[in-house]
Amino acid sequence: MTRPDHPYLPGVRRFLPVTGGRRAARNRVGLALAVAGMVAGTSAVTTSATVANAAVGATRTVEYRGLRLTVPAGWAVHDLDRDPRTCVRFDRPALYLGTPGADQRCPARAVGRTEALLIQPAASAKTPDRSGSGATVRKLVPGRSTSVASGSAADQEEYFDLTGTGLVATAAYANRPALVEAILAGARYNGPKRSGSSVRPGRAGTAAGLSDPPSMPAGSTTTRFRGQGFDTCAAPSASTMRAWLASTYRSVGIYIGGVNRACPDGNLSASWVRTVAGMGWRLTPIYVGRQAPCARQSDLGPIRSANPGGQGVDAAEDAIGDAKRFGLVPGSTIYNDMEGYDTSSTSCRQIVLAFLDGWTRRLHDGGYLSGVYSSASSGIRDLSNAYVSNTFARPDVIWTARWDGRSSVWGEPYVADSKWSVHQRVKQYRGPHTENWGGRRIEIDSDRVDSLQGSAKFVHEVISSGALVTREGPGAAYPAVGTRESGASVTVLCQTAGSLVGATNVWDRLADGTYVSDLYVDTPNKRGYSSPIQKCRYSYMVWTDALRVRSGPGTNYPQTGQVLYGGMANVVCQRAGTTVGKSVVWDKLDSGGWIADWYTTSTGRPGYTATIPRCS
Template sequence: SSAVVLPGTSAALPQKAALPAAATAAAAVSHMLQVEVSVAGVLVTAAYGANETQIRTILAGATQTGATQTGTASGSSASTTAAVSGPSATQGVLSSGSELVTGQAGTAQAASAQATAAQQAAPAAATARVSGLTGSGLGFDTCTVPSAATMTSWLSSPYRVAATYLGGMNWACSYGNFTPAWVRKVAAEGWRFAPLWVGRQAPCTNVPFVAKINPSQAAAEGQSEAKSAVAAARAFGFGPGTPVYFDMEGYQTGQSACTRAVLNFLGGWTRGLHAAGYVSGVYSSASSGITDLAHQYGNAGYPRPDDIWIADWNSEPVLTDHAVPNGDWANHQRLHQYAGPHNETWGGATVNMDSDAADGLVAGLPAVPVLHGPNESAAPSELRVAPGQTARVRLTLQGVPNTPVAVRWQAAAPKGLTVSPSAGNVDLWPSMALSVGLTLAPSKSLAARRYSLPITVTAGGKPVADSFVLVSVVPAGRTLPPAHPLVLYAADKTSMSAAVAIAAALALPLSDVTGSYSRAWTATAVGKALVLAVGQPAADALYFNVCGWANPAKRKAGSTPFYYPGAPQRQSPGRNYFELSDTPTAAGTAQLTTQLTQYALGGTLPEHQTVPAAPTLACLGSPNVPVR
């Protein structure tokens, strides 16, 4: 075996005697050697089992081999991983989809896959843009990531978070499609990632033949694992602030020495990640690792992880769990693996996967607002008007900073609906806002239904902004039931007022609005109606039911079987799903509910979307609010 260095360089790695004392000491703890070849810009990471002499011989013989890798940008570095397998380090695989490598004592990583991926990763290390951010929604994890084409196909799925294994000495899979280019492309499509590292396991692990924690060196081993994981994360383009979740598989409980070793190891893991500017996460079984961490939550002296990933296959995509008190890791700091391996097909592509629910730190591209052109809005964006009557809408145009721009706006009214004025030209100066009053007049013979009125702004002959008005044309006193069942659920008076007003503007039957927790629960469980949880009390109630309100399933406080898909829906995605329509402010909640109902009923979204707030572990509102 040879370690590959960058083209145009020639370097021999040092013999054992030439290795720094720090590297030798670290090897005794981690069974991992790291040698930096500064002239080549390469960091070689070599993991081994019991045969340190053999891996040092391999490192000593590594030279330039004419690699085709393109050079890195100035100041960047490459990372190469090597491993040895032999009589004392035989690899084996648990089963299809397993992430652990097993064999005889002294398991090692797969050398070729680690080295190849790290070489490919080098160009991205200096320009990493993917970093940590809060992610809420459904996710999946699989041993080797699907192809970029499959990820594109899966945009038709309700999933938006994907686990990505960075490696580790007990990892059984290969990188396969996983490269920095894959990360950049898939992240640009809106996917977010939960990076995982499969390192040393508990001394009393239930998994046979894996490299285990040395109790006397547990903290140092944890820090060493963190260093290796950070190097891999950087190579794949995951920048500082990214969470890395350590995969601590289930282990035997009731053994105090083993528990102490695991906690010391994970404490070292957290310290190591924090020292490098990364976020610490731990994936483990609810009955072992998560329970032991929860017991340390109130211990001020213990370096607990920032986020936890609970493995509990209860088929419920919720973030509450019997192993963790509701007040622990409660600030959007949880992931939950709620179902084991199974196949799912979306967009014609099938993946064998585990199912996850996320409301915690993941990695992705931050949402950066980009100003493409003038800002446009129409208010109200939802209204009802009787045939032969008129209604008013105010169109507002805002210029771009520093640059005057000439624009044309035009309303594309459907046949039978007159808009006056229907178009206009204006020079927008940077500090200027134009407000135009529009009169909408449906003809007396116009059929009673909902009509979408797009208003487009163009500059230089190219569209730069769009807004939509959803016009419900219906005689006075009548309503327009939606094509797909819709329920607006509110659990506080302010949100109820907004829900009632929005239903009136859309000519929805008032029966589509409810303040009954039992009715909202039933509608969500059945899955025929799209249930909008209007306001934070309603969202918290359907997600956690912290208050313990009476419900048809007789579920106790702190857990519901419900989840939200994390993206606007035209209709219910199925049983046990509801739509978040809450923000920290009453005005924001009303605006978001308007946007979501417009999308559900008309298929259009106002250009400037309000972002919903993730539910919190809080008891708010009332189980029964009158519909006014």
């Protein structure tokens, strides 16, 4: 970024594997197996019989994220969300549910083919390069008949986007394609629909135009930072970032991708992110996608007038792939760089907002938060004018470019302080200039940051005397999930309070969503939280006019503050309290206060949200 309405050199887009679908599952529901002969209901009975006939045997039903399937009783069922290292093999009859891990435990040699199915969230699904094979990702409404053998692919694999579910299916077959066809034809989906926008309770009896909430999968957390930051076109070397610890800056903007990104990866890599985050730097991921057709700079790749929302979805999918490639986990905020444009064109403004609407919705479906960078007088003003809308998905964070030299995110002329009011703002207050810290010179823009950032991973070693038990939540009372051997490396996302173990109540949340006591991990502080590991938090918007923050989980506790409409609730845990609306769930905020969960966009309401732990 070079000035609030700055010119930007067009970059070269990297082509990544295309994801198998555009809508991601929102409820992180664990695998539920219903070991029964038939699904309840007349149509399900027919389905079971059809599958039984095709399989020549008994059946059982399996439910995954609202999708219910009837499969042969002899099929193995593997929960990849719980054990991502399970080898996905199509030479054995099996149903695989979840996202395959990057390092599967596969044999050195496996040859053969039979009938099998892989069902995974669309956000994490990647179909292989099928150039010239004739294979495509086909749309399929669950329960509709299809022919898996109708494609021309020689390897007998078909890919289906299961419309409205946020899931995609890979169907493999040998001599009995009818079996797989029967399973897909008998599928039933009872989860939240993924087509169109959700209508949620709103202001003064109207439907609130709040963003669809992010899905926040198990391996996610949001990271908050308040302080000074900078951004620069190319990621500095790790040694320069270490030298710049002598500065007042502690947040750095990194350009991760986009058709208009000028500087390539260079130093930027997953290793660079781990190293720099380990120094204590917070990260602001920037994606320079297609620009307004009325952009002030004429040589930028523009948003096309046809289906701008779909182009925003495409940009978000690419950005999610970039973020994962650099080790930025779900829960991270990714900022779309929308350069300054001519606001006198109504059609251009509408195209920009439609693009950003698609951007936000797709990021949320993928478990990421949405940020938008733009000049104060164009993009930020238009976003502010659309703050209350029944159709527009508002971004979670705004980044205002206004070079007035005032290092404050408040008091901006184009956006009221009541909007994006809770750690939801960045301001670029000074344009290109050179600074020297620790003997290293960089040309930078200066930022004031009070916002949600990218979330990195931290690798540490298990130091228990024996195998360390991993648990579903931060406490010894939670069910055991597995073990980690002493000396093994574990990937820590964040830390949270839980039951007391030894002298500490700090628990570490791992990348697979499980928890271990921090006492048995070689983090620096054995009695408390360890910087730079962030505290675990999960961020959702508030949809009421002014939500009271209380000192405890109930309306009988004193009010200590409030969260304005559209403000962010940064939740650390949940517990039961007095009934509000249709929910007894209360959220503890990272500030220590409590709010009624009913008035947030958390995905579990009116019940508990699966990824948020219970308060101890």
